[in-house]
Amino acid sequence: MNKPLGYGLLVGMKVTFKTMLQTWMSIATGGRKGLQSTVNYPKVKEVPVARARGVIALDQENCTVCMLCARQCPDWCIYIEGHKEHKEPTSPGGRVRKRSTLDRFDIDYALCMYCGICVEVCPFDALYWTPEYEYSELAMGDMLHDMDRLQDWMSTVPDAPEIEK
């Protein structure tokens, strides 16, 4: 059957009008009924999904200062400095071992574009995504998180999901 002229226009207008009424209903009933895609953010907070890309946490123990993350970073927003320490042999006559130690590990979140390549590339699982997203600052320079602050984010890393069978 042929639709009359302008039928599609009316259908579109019906959709927006219906959505508006549903949103009104939703606001009137406190967001329990109907559609409402957004929340009153600073008062009401959305719970991000477990694998949300919020901020990147650093586990200093795992880092070997291999610089892979810094080299792969497209924005060059990771700054790493380190030095080698000599470890005395555990048993007499043993070999002196060298261990790389972090001096500096900064991520500049003003530059970071959240591509996650550093997390992917890290061979020793020193970097993790966490769903935490509230770390805006009043000054641009404060967006540079040093390694202690990155270590603090480790507490917000969710548990790894179970391995699928």
Add this chain to the structure above:
Amino acid sequence: MTLAIVFWAELAIKIGIIAVAVPAIGMVLGFAEMKLSAHMQSRIGPYFAGGRFGWMQLMADGLKFMQKEDIIPADADRPVFRWAPALPLIGTMALLVIIPISAAEFGIIQDLEVGIFYALAISSLSTIGVLMAGWSSANKYSLMGGLRAAGQLIAYELPLVLAVVGVVIQAGTMSMQGIVEAQTAQAWPYVVTQFLGFAIFFVAALAELNRIPFDMPIAESELVMGYVTEYSGFRFLFFFLAEYVNMFTMSAIAVTLFLGGYWFWGIPTDSALLGVIVLLAKSFVLVFIMIWFRWTFPRFREDQLQTLAWKWLIPLAVLNVIATGAFKVLL
């Protein structure tokens, strides 16, 4: 001597009313657009500013615009660039003058014998401002936006005028008060007999206002922001304000011509207050439909826009004029 004083005092009051009405209407409509658009997209919209409903959002926005730097591009034609934003606002203010709000003595700011003719002439002023802005910005997007606005004006001014001609023939007068009085006398708005004219007028008015689906001059996806690309701060605010107040004035003119203006069944027409309420209510219904259109329909392509005007609206409007004229002569 006293006559002169009365004249100047009256003039000052009239200017005061317009000067208060323009930003007030702009704010109310801007806020309505923000809220309604949000609700049509399942959002809440502004809610933080002012504590409740975000009612101060537009004032906060206005303050923000006032603080912003007034940037003039190095290559811009400075005097033209600086004066372009004033023209749409002047055109809007000049339009508000001839909208009748009641049959009482102070029911209209200035009743003109050629009221609707004046309205159609002065409403083109804003497009000149747009063209000036587009030309003087020294920016390709601005220029394209300005040219599109000019092309749109030529295409849609004709059906707009022709749609009005039907009403003028039926009422036998061009005075805005006269047209409303003619509708009051027959106790029936002209939209019944001039429905085609009303539809054409409404579509053409949308195009005149550069509202979606006719917002080719500021098509964001193609032209950044069209003729306002280079504007910032207070001058941008002028364009913004003019757009919203123009939306109201065009609705008010459509109401006056087709929907009976300040007249409504059973409401006395000689009370200025009731007249204002009726006129505002009718105009806001039309404004709501404009907002509703904007958040429903996608933008026309430039050629579709021209096709609609030249192949459909103008022939239909001419037909409407011929039919109205024939009925006027025969009956």
